[in-house]
Amino acid sequence: MKKLSLLAGAVLALLVLPARAQSGAALLQKAEALDRANQFEAAQTAYNQASRAFAKAGDLNGQQKALGELAALDERLADQLLKSAGAPPAPAPAVPVRAVAPARAGVAAPVRPVAPAAGPAGDATQPLAGSVAGGRPVGLFFMSRYLMALHSLEKATYYFTPGGQVFVNPTGFSASSLASLPAGQRGSYTQAGSKLTVRWASGQTEDSAVEPQASTFGWSMGLFLAVRPFASAQQLVGSFEGGNSVSLGGGSTAVVSGLAFRPDGTYTRTGTSSISTGTDADGTAHAGASGTCTGRWSLNGWLLTLTSAQGQTIRGVAYPIETDDKTGQLTRFYYGSMAYKRL
Known part of the structure; x- marks a missing residue:
């Protein structure tokens, strides 16, 4: 009887977890259908709902896909607004492509x-590539977050230093460049368990649970993707x-x-x-x-x-x-x- 109860619990867990993920998948399908029908505002809302559903289910890959589709829609909306405004x-x-003639015998082919x-050297200091080690972000991350009030997808660069500092949209990585950022774009961060807290130099504090995966993490309604240089x-x-x-x-x-x-x-x-x-x-x-x-x-x-x-x-x-x-x-x-x- 005990074994049967454990088996039933395991089956129930398998049924419940996919149901959460399916809600995100269903919302994503709905958003894509609205997108194809040119119902862009409704599609924006559905993509955002799908992103939230995936995040709640701990499916950051699904969330990344939903936000990627939202970014593509954002670009098309910009085109549409420009056309409507005349x-x-x-x-x-x-980019012109020059044809290269085949090499003749004994003649070296031209080199492109x-x-x-x-x-130019610019800033000699180079940041670390992004990584999520032990659930803690370090290095450079690409952040995307849907702003419902503005019907827009926010995109930004976050730099988490190993020493516990955080910078948003840095223009360079020297000490002087980072220090010159506005107070609302620089601060310090600490992490206790799954909670990450940022204390901005402006005096504001932002905290939220971290939802880490191999190369991404969710925090404060945003998706953070670890990035590397070219x-x-x-x-x-x-x-x-x-x-x-x-x-x-x-x-x-x-x-x-x-x-x-x-x-x-x-x-x-x-x-x-x-x-x-x-x-x-x-x-x-x-x-x-x-x-x-x-x-x-x-x-x-x-x-x-x-x-x-x-x-x-x-x-x-x-x-x-x-x-x-x-x-x-x-x-x-x-x-x-x-x-x-x-x-």
């Missing part, structure tokens, strides 16, 4: 130029596009950015932005702009530097966040508060 779209940057492996600058060669959108009340803001990196170290960057504001019951005010610039690019560790033809330099943290399982090709990377997808 903003002139910037042409997608193209290789993307620059390193640029293995080679060559990974970035190609054309990419990213977009962010925010909706609040009757207004919306959308930004779409395109980046094309060439093997010879040159780049083209395109950008389009739009602001739509509800003025009254009869109409809506729109404003938008677009532009293109060219220059040279370089990668040094975690830092990607763009130097325009006019000599203006933009340097930011960049890293891969997704690669093709079959080919190993980079498909998504993060740079300048935006996730870019290969075209």
Whole structure:
């Protein structure tokens, strides 16, 4: 009788646990159906519900998939908002591919130029790659979190140092660069059991349970993915596009950015932005702009530097966040508060 009771309990556990995961899977299917039907706001809500359901069930892989779909929808929404506002779209940057003639007997084949492996030194200090050791995060992480009030997917870089400090969206990793971050983006963190507490320099405290897996963890309604630097600058060669959108009340803001990196170290960057504001019951005010610039690019560790033809330099943290399982090709990377997808 005792053995029968134990068996029944084991079967019940097997039935209950998948039921939680299935709720996330069912919500994900619902979101994808709404997405295909172009019911974007409803799809956003369903993707967020799926993400929460997966998180509650401890399925961070499912949560990552739901947030990935939400990020892709965010990019399409940005495109849609730009079109509805009548903003002139910037042409997608193209990377010209030169044909290479077959090598003749006794003649060496021409060598394609290789993307620059390193640029200006910038910050000599390099952070650790992200890891979750013993349930404790250390190193660099890509964070994504859906903001229901803004109908937007928040994306950010978190740097957890081994010494117990945390920084959000650092622009460099030297002591001076980290210290110059706003007080709300730097602080200290402690962990007691499964609870991680951050005390920001602004005086605010944020705490939540940590839900760790091999290379990800959930905390404060966000999903944190451990990231590593690019293995080679060559990974970035190609054309990419990213977009962010925010909706609040009757207004919306959308930004779409395109980046094309060439093997010879040159780049083209395109950008389009739009602001739509509800003025009254009869109409809506729109404003938008677009532009293109060219220059040279370089990668040094975690830092990607763009130097325009006019000599203006933009340097930011960049890293891969997704690669093709079959080919190993980079498909998504993060740079300048935006996730870019290969075209």
